Amino acid sequence: MILEIEHGALGFGDRTLWHDLNLRVEPGEFLAVLGPNGSGKTSLLRTILGMQRLDAGSARLLGEPIRGGDRRIGYVPQQKILPPGTPLRGRDLVALGVDGHRFGLPVSRAADRARAAELIAEVGATGYADRPIGRLSGGEQQRLRVAQALAGDPVLLLCDEPLLSLDLQNQRGVAELLDRRRREHDTAVVFVTHDVNPVLGLVDRVLYLANGRFREGTPDEVLRSDVLSDLYGTPVDVIRTGGRVVVVGGLEHAHHAEVAP
Numbered sequence: 044m045i046l047e048i049e050h051g052a053l054g055f056g057d058r059t060l061w062h063d064l065n066l067r068v069e070p071g072e073f074l075a076v077l078g079p080n081g082s083g084k085t086s087l088l089r090t091i092l093g094m095q096r097l098d099a100g101s102a103r104l105l106g107e108p109i110r111g112g113d114r115r116i117g118y119v120p121q122q123k124i125l126p127p128g129t130p131l132r133g134r135d136l137v138a139l140g141v142d143g144h145r146f147g148l149p150v151s152r153a154a155d156r157a158r159a160a161e162l163i164a165e166v167g168a169t170g171y172a173d174r175p176i177g178r179l180s181g182g183e184q185q186r187l188r189v190a191q192a193l194a195g196d197p198v199l200l201l202c203d204e205p206l207l208s209l210d211l212q213n214q215r216g217v218a219e220l221l222d223r224r225r226r227e228h229d230t231a232v233v234f235v236t237h238d239v240n241p242v243l244g245l246v247d248r249v250l251y252l253a254n255g256r257f258r259e260g261t262p263d264e265v266l267r268s269d270v271l272s273d274l275y276g277t278p279v280d281v282i283r284t285g286g287r288v289v290v291v292g293g294l295e296h297a298h299h300a301e302v303a304p
């Protein structure tokens with residue numbers, strides 16, 4: 044098992060984000076973390092990264108207590124498009140992932156350069172890796188961020204809304220990249236998103252956070268009107284149409300992007 048959270052609880056002030064959270068993630072598994080704004084999705088990733096302590100319970104990576112800065116975890120943070128003037132090439136961004144953690148130590152530069160080139164090729168970015176990163180499209184920048192996250196050859200990849208602001212074609216491209224990684228290397232993927240549709244075909248299990256509670260299971264087990272109505276505590280309709288899932292209702296809680304027009 045890659046990740047195990049037992050009886051996890053987290054809150055801020057008198058607000059509980061989630062409690063009694065039991066979660067196991069197996070090698071190669073794709074877990075989507077869903078839920079409305081503020082339900083604690085990013086905080087869950089920060090907990091797994093060791094940047095946020097649980098109020099109760101335990102979190103383990105490969106059987107050991109979570110510690111910060113573990114290179115066996117790759118992280119694709121919430122996307123920020125970099126401004127055109129950013130004085131960095133795509134290749135530099137990836138190289139930071141390769142040698143950034145050994146800053147100040149003698150390093151084998153040639154080996155690092157070769158590793159960066161290998162990662163860049165893995166995400167299909169060789170053609171533009173030497174251009175200023177701020178001049179690349181959102182999709183191109185995102186591929187390079189994924190390459191950086193893969194630098195430590197992670198067993199677990201945490202992705203926070205990695206498809207945000209990408210067009211459909213780029214959404215598909217980045218999702219396929221993550222999918223290939225888990226199939227070829229058995230890397231587990233924990234993927235935070237407000238819209239499950241772009242990855243619905245890849246998702247093994249869903250963790251749905253809302254109202255200080257959660258539901259966990261396959262998409263068919265969780266993305267159901269009765270299950271989400273119970274979770275939100277208000278009537279919610281889950282509509283499946285044209286291969287998509289649309290969550291309607293629970294308006295004051297649901298994320299706008301999940302609500303049908």
Ligand SMILES: Nc1ncnc2c1ncn2[C@@H]1O[C@H](COP(=O)(O)OP(=O)(O)OP(=O)(O)O)[C@@H](O)[C@H]1O
Nearest residue numbers: 055056060078079080081082083084085086087237
């Ligand atoms: N360090 C902190 N101190 C106090 N409150 C915090 C802290 N970190 C997060 N919060 C609060 O916890 C709640 C959950 O935040 P989090 O970013 O995990 O939500 P989210 O589900 O990722 O939301 P979104 O979909 O909007 O990104 C928010 O109300 C946030 O303000």
